[in-house]
Amino acid sequence: MSYPTPHQDDRTAEETGQVLNFPTVIGTAAPRPRTEDPAPAPTEVEVEYVEPTDVEVLDEDTDTGPARRVDTQVEQWADQSQWLARVAEGSRTTQPIVPLWLRDRTEAEQVLRWVTSYYAHVAAYQATRTPLYMLRLMGRSPRGAARILGTWGRWAFDTETTALRRAAAGGNRTGEYMMLSRQHSSRVKVRVTSSLVLATATLITVAVVSPAAPAWALWSAVWAGLSMLGLLGRRPDQPLIDRAVLPTKVEKLTSDAVLKALSALGISEITRALAAKGDEEIGFTAPITRDGPGWRAEVNLPRGVVVTDVIDKRDKLASGLRRPLGCVWPEPVNEEHPGKLVLWVGDQAMNQARPTPWPLTEKGTTDLFKPLPFGSDQRARAIAMTLMFESVLIGAKPRMGKTFALRVLLLAAALDPNAELNVFELKGTGDCQSVEKVSHVYASGADQDTMSTCMNTLRRIANKELVKRAETISRIAKADPKRCPENKVTPELSADRSLGLHPIVLAVDECQELFTNEEYKQEAAKLAEAIIKRGPAMGIILLLATQRPDSKSLPTGVSANVGIRFCLRVMGQLENDMVLGTSSYKNGIRATTFTAKDKGIGYLVGVEDDAVIARSAYIDGPAAETISERARAARIAAGTLTGHAAGEEIATEDTTTILDHLLAVWPGDVDAVWSVRLIDALADYRPGLYAAWLDIEDEKARATQLTNALKPHKVGTRQLNREGSNKRGVDREAVEQAANR
Numbered sequence: 040m041s042y043p044t045p046h047q048d049d050r051t052a053e054e055t056g057q058v059l060n061f062p063t064v065i066g067t068a069a070p071r072p073r074t075e076d077p078a079p080a081p082t083e084v085e086v087e088y089v090e091p092t093d094v095e096v097l098d099e100d101t102d103t104g105p106a107r108r109v110d111t112q113v114e115q116w117a118d119q120s121q122w123l124a125r126v127a128e129g130s131r132t133t134q135p136i137v138p139l140w141l142r143d144r145t146e147a148e149q150v151l152r153w154v155t156s157y158y159a160h161v162a163a164y165q166a167t168r169t170p171l172y173m174l175r176l177m178g179r180s181p182r183g184a185a186r187i188l189g190t191w192g193r194w195a196f197d198t199e200t201t202a203l204r205r206a207a208a209g210g211n212r213t214g215e216y217m218m219l220s221r222q223h224s225s226r227v228k229v230r231v232t233s234s235l236v237l238a239t240a241t242l243i244t245v246a247v248v249s250p251a252a253p254a255w256a257l258w259s260a261v262w263a264g265l266s267m268l269g270l271l272g273r274r275p276d277q278p279l280i281d282r283a284v285l286p287t288k289v290e291k292l293t294s295d296a297v298l299k300a301l302s303a304l305g306i307s308e309i310t311r312a313l314a315a316k317g318d319e320e321i322g323f324t325a326p327i328t329r330d331g332p333g334w335r336a337e338v339n340l341p342r343g344v345v346v347t348d349v350i351d352k353r354d355k356l357a358s359g360l361r362r363p364l365g366c367v368w369p370e371p372v373n374e375e376h377p378g379k380l381v382l383w384v385g386d387q388a389m390n391q392a393r394p395t396p397w398p399l400t401e402k403g404t405t406d407l408f409k410p411l412p413f414g415s416d417q418r419a420r421a422i423a424m425t426l427m428f429e430s431v432l433i434g435a436k437p438r439m440g441k442t443f444a445l446r447v448l449l450l451a452a453a454l455d456p457n458a459e460l461n462v463f464e465l466k467g468t469g470d471c472q473s474v475e476k477v478s479h480v481y482a483s484g485a486d487q488d489t490m491s492t493c494m495n496t497l498r499r500i501a502n503k504e505l506v507k508r509a510e511t512i513s514r515i516a517k518a519d520p521k522r523c524p525e526n527k528v529t530p531e532l533s534a535d536r537s538l539g540l541h542p543i544v545l546a547v548d549e550c551q552e553l554f555t556n557e558e559y560k561q562e563a564a565k566l567a568e569a570i571i572k573r574g575p576a577m578g579i580i581l582l583l584a585t586q587r588p589d590s591k592s593l594p595t596g597v598s599a600n601v602g603i604r605f606c607l608r609v610m611g612q613l614e615n616d617m618v619l620g621t622s623s624y625k626n627g628i629r630a631t632t633f634t635a636k637d638k639g640i641g642y643l644v645g646v647e648d649d650a651v652i653a654r655s656a657y658i659d660g661p662a663a664e665t666i667s668e669r670a671r672a673a674r675i676a677a678g679t680l681t682g683h684a685a686g687e688e689i690a691t692e693d694t695t696t697i698l699d700h701l702l703a704v705w706p707g708d709v710d711a712v713w714s715v716r717l718i719d720a721l722a723d724y725r726p727g728l729y730a731a732w733l734d735i736e737d738e739k740a741r742a743t744q745l746t747n748a749l750k751p752h753k754v755g756t757r758q759l760n761r762e763g764s765n766k767r768g769v770d771r772e773a774v775e776q777a778a779n780r
């Protein structure tokens with residue numbers, strides 16, 4: 040593309056804008072003339088067009104004339120340093136020396152499997168059709184025989200000279216005719232005689248040899264003969280052998296196919312960009328390559344089109360590519376720009392691929408400080424997650440695989456003999472039963488008893504364990520900062536059982552039951568939030584799974600603070616963002632695009648830098664039992680089988696007191712609060728314990744209830760003059776001191 044020189048362009052300066060010359064540090068190229076300068080002799084100046092970048096547009100009112108474009112420096116730089124720009128661009132987009140698929144053993148195996156399966160398919164396809172091909176040969180043999188006879192007849196009776204003889208006879212060329220006739224007669228005589236001799240010899244040989252030959256040899260000869268005739272009888276419009284049509288799942292992805300599919304999306308900018316041939320608005324930034332069991336294309340979408348526009352129309356894209364929906368996975372590349380699309384097209388729909396086996400099914404133990412195998416991505420690459428210092432939220436529509444995913448994490452945790460498991464399944468179907476034999480606390484049920492056991496465990500962990508662990512950690516950090524450099528548990532501290540800092544895993548399946556329970560919802564939300572915020576540093580890991588990830592069933596404090604999120608199929612943006620985090624839907628991370636068949640498949644956030652599509656490992660009931668048995672044996676060997684699993688009676692009753700409740704509901708940093716206000720908050724927090732106090736109409740009498748309840752803890756109340764009224768109230772310091780005592 041070339042810039043017009045001032046004389047080539049007959050527009051006015053106002054129309055074109057003026058190009059200012061900037062002093063440049065690179066070279067001393069002659070400045071471009073201003074449009075109002077006397078025109079130099081017209082010359083054809085070919086200047087390669089460089090996309091204007093960082094163009095400063097001056098205010099129309101400043102200086103003289105209209106807004107000015109100041110591309111000169113950019114152009115000069117580009118003119119003189121084209122190669123530098125090319126090198127810079129080139130080094131940004133260098134292609135890997137070792138192909139992607141060869142870098143990883145699993146991927147190399149995938150490719151090998153793919154190639155083998157392709158040729159196996161072709162071989163099997165043709166082998167199964169061999170009888171059909173034979174029938175076709177037999178069917179065509181009469182035509183072959185006729186063709187042979189025809190050809191022989193034409194040769195033996197010298198038909199090729201018939202036209203010449205006719206022409207000589209018609210033209211009264213007697214001499215020529217006589218010569219041709221003689222030649223014809225002698226040819227026919229020789230050819231017919233030799234044919235008869237050959238035929239007789241063949242017949243005699245057959246008659247002599249055939250009685251002595253074995254039957255298979257005769258049949259083979261007949262078959263070979265007929266096959267030969269069949270081959271000679273072929274027809275160009277009906278090939279004998281069918282093409283082993285490549286199955287759709289391994290068809291190569293071509294750039295044409297990708298562009299065609301993109302054009303079918305009905306996005307006007309894409310259609311325009313594709314129509315404008317030669318325009319580089321849309322294009323591939325790397326060759327389409329094999330990537331795991333599929334193809335990977337990198338596309339720069341036209342300016343203004345974002346990858347989420349394409350993700351929204353994934354079904355149309357799949358239709359355009361003529362692939363099953365489960366094969367087509369468009370993804371954004373967030374570190375580049377929102378219009379950079381990576382399109383991965385699998386050979387097989389993800390939901391139909393064989394789930395990769397869980398590596399710990401047969402053997403092995405785990406360490407919660409290290410990555411644990413969780414599942415695999417669309418490319419069948421293993422996905423591992425480190426649970427320590429994290430909390431996990433799993434959300435989905437019912438029956439999409441949330442309990443299976445939770446079970447993988449629970450079994451992985453169970454295989455760390457040092458981890459204490461507290462497991463609650465609030466639907467009562469026994470979905471987590473496989474880990475009962477290794478759990479310190481285990482309860483399953485939809486009843487109030489299970490709920491109350493779950494609440495008491497939450498209270499123990501949030502109110503006692505967190506406090507105790509914080510004290511231990513700060514004591515160790517003070518005494519020996521090297522032992523605890525980041526004021527959080529380390530593998531060494533956690534392994535020392537005498538310190539009580541071993542990992543605690545608290546899992547609640549169907550947690551919506553807890554967060555919507557009239558009696559516990561407020562308290563449960565506060566406790567869960569406290570554990571999510573403060574627990575990870577102290578080795579406490581909360582795992583939550585819910586089939587109703589909406590604002591009512593999942594407290595914002597929980598959904599906003601959780602670290603690892605796994606969202607299987609959900610129906611709407613709200614549920615999607617509740618599980619995956621605010622703006623996920625807007626950013627193209629949409630679990631709404633999964634279909635009902637995508638069981639166990641979801642978006643996983645918080646494990647890799649970007650959200651990934653993952654399928655949890657499939658561990659069925661019997662396999663889970665076997666793994667759990669192994670985990671139990673490991674615990675027995677390590678001497679860490681405790682609580683419910685060890686048949687111990689564990690105190691799961693409420694060990695919190697009114698002091699804990701007061702501190703949980705205390706408003707911010709306020710040092711003293713009226714008793715009536717505290718009673719209101721307490722009644723919301725623990726309606727089962729305090730709601731009855733609200734029935735007392737007289738404010739003074741109501742406040743007295745709190746005074747009396749605090750007496751056993753040696754916490755007094757006093758008159759507080761606030762907002763122009765004088766009412767009984769409590770000091771925070773007094774409550775804290777009593778709680779610490």
Ligand SMILES: Nc1ncnc2c1ncn2[C@@H]1O[C@H](COP(=O)(O)OP(=O)(O)OP(=O)(O)O)[C@@H](O)[C@H]1O
Nearest residue numbers: 394437438439440441442443586638639655656657
């Ligand atoms: N990773 C997976 N691969 C293949 N199939 C899976 C996978 N995970 C789950 N499934 C299938 O999905 C079905 C439902 O799974 P699961 O019981 O975990 O669903 P759920 O979401 O917990 O259901 P509910 O909400 O009713 O408790 C299972 O029976 C299983 O066959």
